[in-house]
Amino acid sequence: MKTQKLSILFLAFAMAFASCRKTDKDETEVPPKAPEAITGEITTNRTLTADRQWILDGTVFVKSPAVLTIEPGTIIRAKVGSKAALVIDKGAKIMADGTAAKPIVFTSGRDAGARNPGDWGGIILVGRATTNRTTPVQVEGGVAITYGTDKMDDDNSGVLRYVRIEYAGIGVNDSEINALTFYAVGNKTVVENVQTVYANDDAFEFFGGTVNCKNLIAYATADDDFDFDFGYNGSVQFAVAIRDPKFVDAADDGNGIECDNDKDGTDATPITQPKISNMTIIGPNNAANTAARHAYGNRWRRNAKFIFNNSIVLGSQKGGINIESDKSATSYKNGDSQFKNNIVAAYTANFLTNAATSILTAADMQTKALADGNVVFTDANISVKLNNPFSLTAPNFLPAAGSPALSGTWVATTGATAVTYRGAFGTTDWTSGWANWNAQSTAY
Structure with a gap:
């Protein structure tokens, strides 16, 4: 009996000792560091660590030859009212390599x-790759940097991987800034797994350059999800855009893609021609309270050329594919542009052309599209059979069993990896674990 009592006392003492040790350990844990502001110019290498939040205050310029490294898990918040923006200048780099x-x-x-939307500016990469400009051009949004006349197509502006850009889109001095803008960015730059959330202008815009991107998400963009100008000739594969029916720029059409050679439709070379494969564009599909300026899935105009293959255009409000200029129509008709192995199921007309043109009618477009392995539907997702593509809070873009997205003959496209499906997703949801469909309620 005495031995049993001693054992019980010993056990109680051990448990109390363990509890004390745990309490001591908890009390000695290092608390998060206080937030730190980032301002002005960064001219030497700097690292933003994940053990504190960083406050972007005003326009911050990373200048050559500095490298800005950002650790995985780091949170950068824009100072309210400061019109904050992060600009990576020519010759500088950003190494934002998350997981x-x-x-x-x-x-x-x-x-x-x-x-x-528009609580801050956005991220701007300025490189030294080719554009079709012959004199320097100033970056949009009132940012005092020029670009456009270099020819370094293998230029390297760093890495953006597993990055979210939320509520961007205010201009520094004048017009809006896109969530992520590429000015003459070169093909050694790595851009993979990047999501924009409620951008107040475009989600991704490319002014010339040769940068290649994979796994992009444009979520609830005000203007265009993907915009290409000034001789861009890189590639985009595995990208998805989903629009909020109630949210769009009140003064401009919101499109899945908008593409121009330049604003005047000139013959300046290189002609803008994005190489796109396995993109999924989800329009509002005339949901309740759809705003008036939601427009087209693809808008090719002003002498733009295009490669758009193995993709899905679903629920675009005013039309699926719109070719607006004679030169763009001629390029499609003669094979300089491609539109192959896609699924088109817009809310209204699947194909449109400039009403004044005699180059190519909408009927001509559909005939050519069908001959090139495209599939056309008029019942939106009933026939396309994506699992839950229109949800803003829990979208599921994967094809269901029997979906035509899981069939078709994949068309080889510059810069793209061959897969056996159409659209951005096969059987794996590459957005899982890092994309955010509820950024408004996320506590940072």
């Missing part, structure tokens, strides 16, 4: 529930 478990987040400085 699916620890994405790097650029977001509004406002608290959950109070965030708005």
